Amino acid sequence: MHLPAAFSPTRLRTANRVPLLQVVKTTVATVAAWFVAVLLLPSELPIFAAIAALLVVQPSVNQSFGKAVERSVGVITGVVIASLIGLVFSGQTWVILLAIVVSIFFGWIFRLTPGSANQIPISAMLVLAIGAATPGYALDRIIETLIGAALGVLVNILIVPPVALGPAERDVNLLAGELAASLERLAAALTSPQTQQQLDGLMIQARLLRPMRESAAASVQQGEESLTLNPRRSAHRTRFEVVSQLLDRFTPVVTRVIGMTRAFHDHYDSSLIDEPALTSIAKELRRAAHDLRLLASPTFVRDEADATEPDTDIPALTAPLRIARPHPEHWLLIGSLMEDLRRIREEIIGN
Structure with missing residues (x-):
């Protein structure tokens, strides 16, 4: 049986590997973000910090800064939307779905970049699903994301910042x-x-x-x-x-x-x-x-x-x-x- 072209294994691979240095920098940034977030916010596993650092390390410092801004804006907006909807419809089982829908349309209305627009509903969903019963969860996730994004940019600057000339x-x-x-x-x-x-x-x-x-x-x-x-x-x-x-x-x-x-x-x-x-x-x-x-x-x-x-x-x-x-x-x-x-x-x- 032949698989459709869309499921070809070649679709999962690229012609060229990501430079090893960038892999190392991504690893360093993710590990550093995890331990710094654990040190400052020990109550929860620092998932947001690790994801932010993972996404922020890019082929250039300028791209890293842009990803950091996208990620931070998306998380902050998603947390705010989730908090507001949670206050108005607290205890309702369908509130998570409502937050996702509102977040998607929010990104569309304000013409946000895909990075920010996709992050808003994800953050809103996680805040309502995981942290609804935890006081201060929303604020901690914002701080955690900022830590991860900042460390991602910092690592990309300090460890041989790439020059593509x-x-x-x-x-x-x-x-x-x-x-x-x-x-x-x-x-x-x-x-x-x-x-x-x-x-x-x-x-x-x-x-x-x-x-x-x-x-x-x-x-x-x-x-x-x-x-x-x-x-x-x-x-x-x-x-x-x-x-x-x-x-x-x-x-x-x-x-x-x-x-x-x-x-x-x-x-x-x-x-x-x-x-x-x-x-x-x-x-x-x-x-x-x-x-x-x-x-x-x-x-x-x-x-x-x-x-x-x-x-x-x-x-x-x-x-x-x-x-x-x-x-x-x-x-x-x-x-x-x-x-x-x-x-x-x-x-x-x-x-």
Whole structure:
């Protein structure tokens, strides 16, 4: 018998493990929250403190702080709702269900985040089910949750606060390499006859730049978030700013490269091979590819397509070309390529 896809064991596993350091920090925070809560509030098992610490330790200090706020707001609101409903309908067996329903709608009305909205009915239910007959139970659970949340944030700050700049640098460099490769592929296509299949392949490869750019932007966003509220921020701020600025400069280049490729794809005809201006444009495209790699990293690994370019740290892109009037059937394509090349040059030199 075959299980439905929803019950596949792969749905229970991820491709990558959570970093061991984060597992250790979560364990430390949970254990610390348990013992601190027992020390300060010995009357009950500190379940709320342990859960709060468990949930608050996140991949970044900023995320930990956000989870701490979500958890605290949810517990406090749930406890207040449960206390008020318990005062009005004390002794009624259906009061727990009423508290759950009210809590759910409270979160919906005030547009609370899922973390807070889900915590409100859980806290309300536990307070009414477990602590209804225990004086001070509701207040103790609030204090307990605050202890767990605070310790979760503190542990994430004190034990090697995470800095996620490596993935950002990797993805931005990958984007730079693919931009350069796309320019070189276009340069090769400008100077050799193309079949429709080759043109379509060129367009497909160019379109892949957009998801690469989105992936790089997401990594940069994660890197920025990892530095927010991070005590190690000052040591990595310059490094992050370089990566962020490179992404800002590469973003319009992605648009230009896709536009140039589309123009060539849509306006190609076999007589283009005789257009002398395309040879000069192809040369400038290869120089632009060289400079994109140089801009991304002085030690960027050069591939075989770039092997013919001089191995130098000096930018190779020259001033914009001056092209004699092309054939009337080709002037639109050549003009479009020239304008996009000019704008790419401006992004590379920082104008």
